[in-house]
Amino acid sequence: MAKIKLFPHQLKALEMTRGMNKAAYYLDMGLGKTFVATEKAEELETNIILVVCQKSKLEDWEDHFNEFYPKYKTIIYKKQLQEIQPNTVIIINYDLIWRRDEFKKLKGFTLILDESSYIKNESSNRTKFILKMKAKNIILLSGTPTGGKYEELFSQIKLLGWKITKEAYWDKYIKFFLMNLGGFKKKKVTGYKNIDDLKQMLRQYGAVFMKTEEVIELPEVIPYEIKIKNIPQYKKFKKDRLIEIEENELVGDTSLTRLLYLRQLAAMYNKNKYEKVTELLESTEDRMIIFYNFKYECQKLQEICKKLKKPISIVNGGQRDLKNYEQHDNTITLIQYQAGAMGLNLQKANKIIYFSLTLSSELFEQSKKRTHRMGQQRSCFYYYLITEKSIEEDIFETLKQRKDYTDKLFEGEI
Structure with a gap:
């Protein structure tokens, strides 16, 4: 197997989540989250790694495992789940996974969600399906986990295992008022509060935050x-x-x-x-x-x-x-x-x-x-x-x- 030489910031991210079976690598775009996630999955040692990503990234993930982690049998999911061998990587896109009930039965695997902001909508079919899956380990990846909107982080918080109610989360961290839209109430966010406390709590549940300018010098x-x-x-x-x-x-x-x-x-x-x-x-x-x-x-x-x-x-x-x-x-x-x-x-x-x-x-x-x-x-x-x-x-x-x-x-x- 090819020996991967990680950058210092990638090693730091792994060290910060050592011993945890749930982690969120909120590393800025371009800092190599893919390698961090794969090394973490290696550390967790499960026979099955399930990667959920955008449709446009399916082949990128396949190429990544084939080139750098050839010990795995890597397959892009097509129409049905094949017989699973030890050390299997299954790659599937967000729009397909919730339409395949066979993934409800999958147990004891490591789940990698690439661009985990895709589950920010709690009422969407994909989010509800993923929240009900029986993953043993969870790895979330995103450079922009909320797009600056902390109210959209709650699904990821649930996956990391933080047992805070939605009402308590909004009361503590979100500034909002209720708008009347055609006879029904809609929350209108006006800002955020206690953000340092929020990030500290997230770190306790395996979240790592890194900005490019903090770890590497890029051109202007x-x-x-x-x-x-x-x-x-x-x-x-x-x-x-x-x-x-x-x-x-x-x-x-x-x-x-x-x-x-x-x-x-x-x-x-x-x-x-x-x-x-x-x-x-x-x-x-x-x-x-x-x-x-x-x-x-x-x-x-x-x-x-x-x-x-x-x-x-x-x-x-x-x-x-x-x-x-x-x-x-x-x-x-x-x-x-x-x-x-x-x-x-x-x-x-x-x-x-x-x-x-x-x-x-x-x-x-x-x-x-x-x-x-x-x-x-x-x-x-x-x-x-x-x-x-x-x-x-x-x-x-x-x-x-x-x-x-x-x-x-x-x-x-x-």
């Missing part, structure tokens, strides 16, 4: 906010909530549809953005990462890359092809936020273009760490294309405060 980050001229149709839609553009009729009759179409008019339908992207791509032969939201954007960006004769790699819900990224210095890699903002190691590149913005603070922060991570030797450049006098200006300011823009839906600000 250089952001550029590039103002993009708006299009006339944006102003018209904002006023009338109705417009026809490119043979599509956009009707913003609810807050959600209005938000969606304002975003699309600021980015997806904005020809000025595509012109700026073309200009940026023409100016370099370096690898470039472009984050986008909508399928239409991906299609138009591919057309630009083909005209410029640039090799393309794509990561979205339908495909994950990084072959050109790995092989060509001048590759343009198009990444849809939901599919690729988390988990990818893209430090061969040091430039990211944000064609359109996500509404999620967690995905926004994670996306920046695809290049600014351990192993990066060059300064990292982020190019934010922000359409003037549009909703993108508000979204960008909100994301810079590490808040989700969707919160404004409940504040009546959209």
Whole structure:
């Protein structure tokens, strides 16, 4: 078996959880949580390791075990659970596991939850299923366990074994008031309290917190906010909530549809953005990462890359092809936020273009760490294309405060 040489901060994280059978490694993106988790699983010595991760990370985990821990028989779960041999690793995605009752019967295994923030919604099927599983050992991994929202940590607290009620947790750590929404009450979070005490309690239950700047020196980050001229149709839609553009009729009759179409008019339908992207791509032969939201954007960006004769790699819900990224210095890699903002190691590149913005603070922060991570030797450049006098200006300011823009839906600000 290949001998793994860990970094000092990884050894420290393992030492801090020595003797515990439940641990949460809340290490910043790029600090090597995968190796910490695997070494911890080795220490716990169970015959079965079950890794639950995003669909886009299945092959990454398989490659990791095959290369560095070949003593395990590593399988990506397909349609049914195979006969389990000693030293077996089973890898499955979050969207599939709760649909397979056979995992309810599995016992005595080590459970690794990659990006454990995926179980922040206590009422979701995946969270309820995972909380009922019969794992002997639990390892949680996340660079952003709450996305800055401590109210979303409760499911992970339960997995770590902290027996505090939800009511007591909210009373002690969350500042909130009750909003009346159409006849029912909704908790509106206004802030947090006793956070040092919360983190100390979490440490007692196996949580390790590490920020990149605390353990390793990375190259500088250089952001550029590039103002993009708006299009006339944006102003018209904002006023009338109705417009026809490119043979599509956009009707913003609810807050959600209005938000969606304002975003699309600021980015997806904005020809000025595509012109700026073309200009940026023409100016370099370096690898470039472009984050986008909508399928239409991906299609138009591919057309630009083909005209410029640039090799393309794509990561979205339908495909994950990084072959050109790995092989060509001048590759343009198009990444849809939901599919690729988390988990990818893209430090061969040091430039990211944000064609359109996500509404999620967690995905926004994670996306920046695809290049600014351990192993990066060059300064990292982020190019934010922000359409003037549009909703993108508000979204960008909100994301810079590490808040989700969707919160404004409940504040009546959209």
